[in-house]
Amino acid sequence: MEVKKPFVVGVGIMGAGVGQLCAQKGYDVTVVDTSEEIVEKAKAKVSAGLSRRIEKGKITQEDMDSVLSRMNWSTDLELAKDSDFVVEAIFENIEVKKEVFQKLDSICSPETILASNTTALSISEIASATSRPDKVIGMHFFNPAVIMKLVEIIRGDETSDGTIETTKEFAEKLGKVPIVMAKEAPAGIVSRVLGGLLNEATAVYADGIASAEDIDEAMKLGAGLPMGPLALIDMIGLDIHMAKMEILYGKLKDERYKPPEIIKKMVAEGKLGKKSGEGFYKY
Ligand SMILES: NC(=O)c1ccc[n+]([C@@H]2O[C@H](COP(=O)([O-])OP(=O)(O)OC[C@H]3O[C@@H](n4cnc5c(N)ncnc54)[C@H](O)[C@@H]3O)[C@@H](O)[C@H]2O)c1
Structure with a gap:
């Protein structure tokens, strides 16, 4: 499966970075968080970061405008229904993550892959909150997500080979080097x-x-x-x-x-x- 419409949950340090990265690589991406205030703050931070890159002569105003135009900021998780690949980057708390995965499972199409950026929580446990454990996977970006080359891909007990392949290809399209763990272990490599x-x-x-x-x-x-x-x-x-x-x-x-x-x-x-x-x- 080729990822066409990524969706990011959480616009903190990692989520905002992953969203910006998707937009920079040409994807139309929706990024959501829990309040307008948090979303506005993250949006301002992304804009400020891009402005600094203009000042340094790395990108043009046009580049910045086109990146921002591809980012749809919202507080509505329901928008995930149109997405084929979700990256979750919310607090590192198993109960909160399970709750969000349960919601995503009921909102998203059965084909949608649900990835977590968790650092150390169990993918299998997160997947247990859904009816699609074969489509739940760890996609561990590093901070800052726009720059760091590595993405660790962590399988849960039931993650399918197809899910791993799609996630790997998506990471490559984002300009990253994916490394797939041979088995699940806390905190990857x-x-x-x-x-x-x-x-x-x-x-x-x-x-x-x-x-x-x-x-x-x-x-x-x-x-x-x-x-x-x-x-x-x-x-x-x-x-x-x-x-x-x-x-x-x-x-x-x-x-x-x-x-x-x-x-x-x-x-x-x-x-x-x-x-x-x-x-x-x-x-
Ligand atoms: N910071 C890092 O260096 C780093 C690196 C790799 C992976 N991670 C992992 O990425 C994840 C996010 O880390 P972070 O540093 O970006 O955290 P952060 O605290 O900066 O951001 C988390 C965001 O999630 C939002 N959030 C919480 N519950 C939510 C919900 N139910 N729905 C929508 N949004 C919700 C919060 O409002 C916040 O904006 C964690 O699992 C962390 O372990 C962090």
């Missing part, structure tokens, strides 16, 4: 491997082995990382990293993923990284 690495960097810091600057510099020079792990945690947000690790540790019961004490302490002190002005660095 990148979040899991990176989570362990980031935790270890905080352990080296907490043990007083080196300063934040030296740990980051060493990892850049010695491991070829484009950015130091502690600067990366600051960018992600210490609270977000902690929440991800809580989910992973809860599911895998493996000490490597346990949220480190130092992260818990810093979060309690309001040191959330770049967004709060202080984390491993001061901003």
Whole structure:
């Protein structure tokens, strides 16, 4: 099946990015959230981002106008009835996601594929809220969705090969490189491997082995990382990293993923990284 009418639920960091990406690649896309206020805010953010690209000479005003004209912003989930491929990008909460998938299942045509951008929740569990588990799949974009090349494709227990093929082709049409998991596992590849690495960097810091600057510099020079792990945690947000690790540790019961004490302490002190002005660095 060729995707013709994508639909995005949730216009937060990820949903707005996925919607913009679809429009940039020529799709007419509808993006919905729960209130006019949230939708308007996201729309303004997308417009501001595109305006910055004009200022940098990367796109023309015409390009911006045509991207925006392909994005239909709404609060009406019922509009999903005309869509053949839905990407859900709402809060990382299993109950909320199941509720939305149940609604989408009753709104959408039986052929429509329902994809979730979940980081660590179970696709099989999300799919259990629908009558089409063969058409439910994980399509994990990375932030910022417009730029990052990778899309992890995660199958649930009952996801069909046809659904995987269509999702792969759609990801490629969006200019991404899809990587299909051989089996379902919490957090796919990148979040899991990176989570362990980031935790270890905080352990080296907490043990007083080196300063934040030296740990980051060493990892850049010695491991070829484009950015130091502690600067990366600051960018992600210490609270977000902690929440991800809580989910992973809860599911895998493996000490490597346990949220480190130092992260818990810093979060309690309001040191959330770049967004709060202080984390491993001061901003
Ligand atoms: N932020 C990241 O770096 C990142 C990367 C990859 C995947 N993800 C995953 O993507 C999903 C979204 O993350 P985010 O960072 O964009 O979150 P976010 O908090 O920025 O946005 C979530 C949006 O969903 C909306 N929403 C909540 N319930 C809704 C409902 N019932 N109907 C419609 N909209 C609803 C909220 O109003 C909000 O605008 C999560 O599952 C997350 O794990 C996040």
